[in-house]
Amino acid sequence: MPTKTFFNLADEKKNKVIEISISLFAERGYTKTQITEIVKKADIAKGSFYQYFDDKNDLFKYILNKAIKVKEDYIKKELKSLEGEQNFFRYWKGLNKANINFALENLNLARVLRNVYKIKNFELFKIIKRDYEKQGTDLIKKWLIIAIKNDEIKSDINIGYIAHLLYTANCFIIDYLLENEEIDTQNKIDPYANKIVEIIGNGLKNSRKKEG
Amino acid sequence: MPTKTFFNLADEKKNKVIEISISLFAERGYTKTQITEIVKKADIAKGSFYQYFDDKNDLFKYILNKAIKVKEDYIKKELKSLEGEQNFFRYWKGLNKANINFALENLNLARVLRNVYKIKNFELFKIIKRDYEKQGTDLIKKWLIIAIKNDEIKSDINIGYIAHLLYTANCFIIDYLLENEEIDTQNKIDPYANKIVEIIGNGLKNSRKKEG
């Protein structure tokens, strides 16, 4: 956790440090981001940095948690608007939409999250990563179980596998978005995401049942 | 390129260095793999290492190219056995099979490749990575075009997107395999991979045409 001193800082200064850190972590990942560069860009002294944060890790965890919270808010908002909905695919589509909106409106935060996801052998983040992924797949699993009960989806699937596949399909869309910066508008990414949802959705659908 | 001295080495010694490097790069990725550890495990002197390789990068590129070559061999072999085949899905299944076999039989080489794929901001590897991905998607694109001509696949798809999706679905299977070491046999990974091929395949199929 950042120190009291950091939170006492004038908003402008505080946000400058945060924004610069986010953009560096997003661009270079954890290891290659240097405190030296952060302080230079934020125009503060090295010593000051260590008055604000215990160490590099402290800063990173702070930003990571920020990213997770912001993303969760997007998902919560979307789920609220889906309340009462019975159709699995609309749920999954909603989850995709929330994730895409989060990424579009917070490109660098989304990049920080994806970098953590891809990181290797970082004991500290392994737990965060696992929790984070579990949260995503658990939600899908819950929906899948209901969808199978409702005969909406074929029952000959392994729920764990498929939840993982659907989760990954979503990550894939986000990656595509983050790696192809030219795709920065809803107009371009939406048809793309919908196509994927449609393709995988068609493959999953219980063909014995007509669409609802 | 490793030096003449390295290639002159007795096979046992040479392979020891290679194997240890592969397993360390696979386990820890490029940055966290230390020459000091390689040298210690391979039981050679630090100075010797620098008689064999220009630097750490030289070693890594050598191993990376080795991995690419080995993987290509698996694909070439599979493609040969598919010669004359007209069905898109059998091709795609074949590609999956080749990749899975490569990964199962060369776990660490596969991990090295996946690590490179996930690496950020490594100018040197960006080109290799891009080439490598282009190769994978180009193959799928070629098949997709034929499949659409044959009415095997719906025509309302963006070939670039879908090729990328199919390519990623494959990477997803490999990741799942590499991250869940307990899945180390053909028996366990095959039904899993087939399920994914089936799901996405069903979604892509032209429903106006009966299966061939």
Add this chain to the structure above:
DNA sequence: TATTCATGTGACTTGTTATTCATATTATAA
């Protein structure tokens, strides 16, 4: 204004790891 507390500072220390180099050993050829 004097005292105290909070914040700012950047040269220095520490730790880490790639890379070098002067020297020793071993193999090869004459």
Add this chain to the structure above:
DNA sequence: TTATAATATGAATAACAAGTCACATGAATA
């Protein structure tokens, strides 16, 4: 056997980046 080339060695160096610290400045209160 001797000379020459090839290979081996590990302590020393270099480069880099995180984290510290003794001191400076500023703000708040009495």
